[in-house]
Amino acid sequence: MIVRILGEGQLSIDDPATAGLSDLDARLTAAIDAGDEPAFRRALKALIAGVHAAGTPVPADSLQPSELILPYEDADLAEVRKMMTDEGLIPG
């Protein structure tokens, strides 16, 4: 599975490793739902660290799309919320 960390690039992750990442993703989602900035920060950091640990960088000239896209590590809650809406941060 290919995961993109915004501002950083794509990493390829073996499938067995993705289960642990799903838990982290669930924690991140819960933190965003609760509007809990410190929990959000911890969860995002943990998730990105998990992707780094399990993934290998995809070559720069690859044109494969990612299956999952993660916000950049220093994104705050408000930015991530914007990313999750259509009119948000992502240029069209």
Place this chain on the structure above:
Amino acid sequence: MEAGTGTKGTAASMSVMKRVTLIFRSKANKALDRMEDPRETLDYSYQRQLEMLQKVRRGVADVATSRKRVELQMNQIQQQSNKLEKQARDALGAGREDLAREALTRRSSAQSQLSDLQAQYASLQAEEEKLTVASQRLQSKVDAFRTRKETIKATYTAAEAQTRINEAFSGISEEMGDVGMAIQRAEDKTAQMQARAGAIDELLASGALEDVSGTPRDDIQAELDRMGAGNDVELELQKLRGELGSGSTPELEAGPPGGSDGNAARNSNSGRTAPAPPQTADGVQPSPGNGAPTAAEPTIPASDVGESAIPSADPPRTSDQP
């Protein structure tokens, strides 16, 4: 954004990663749908990619400019801080603890500005590096896309091309979205820094960093200069006294040159008519029987010694003093 919990709750209940991914994809698909012949999309997209490359390079240059400006300010403030430290040292050396304290207070203000700027500098440097890497990555992908584009156009009919194009296109458009966001963030950061840099330039120009208390700009230096000038005069006098003392007319030293009139008057009243040679404190007086030095002594009143004795007693030495 605290208020968003209610409205965005449903959207967020989907995985964050999946939601962000979907948004990226829908943007890419919208761009694809614009063209009738999917192969036109390739050229159109390629143009946009080249524009994006230009944009990210401009972004790198902008951040670098901002960073250099902060660097310049850091140097200016560092110089100011060094100057204040020297002033504090000088002031303390001159026994002016109040001035030293003031200089150190300002120095600490300059230092805190400096550490603030150092943080900004580091942040801009990080941004510059990120954008540079993003620019290189995009360049690789754009190159790959161009190759793929030509293959697709040469090999496939419009109908066949669609899936191939979709593959190439979603990969590059995701990169474009990513780079676009990186540029936006860098621009936001740079704009903030520019505003702060402008404020610091104004601070530096106004001298407010040198002058936290609202007193005139270089008052510490002015005071030190005044004291320095005063000290110089005293030192000169001391020197002259020393020279005169070791010269051929040692007794001239006894009268305080330019000293208070009261003392001079008392000296002339009481001591001057008395035998003069023993008055010299440094013990170099000639024996009383010598007679040579005493000849000149009684005719010169103590109050005149300071002015008249200098040029006449030792003209060559006074000339090498500023």
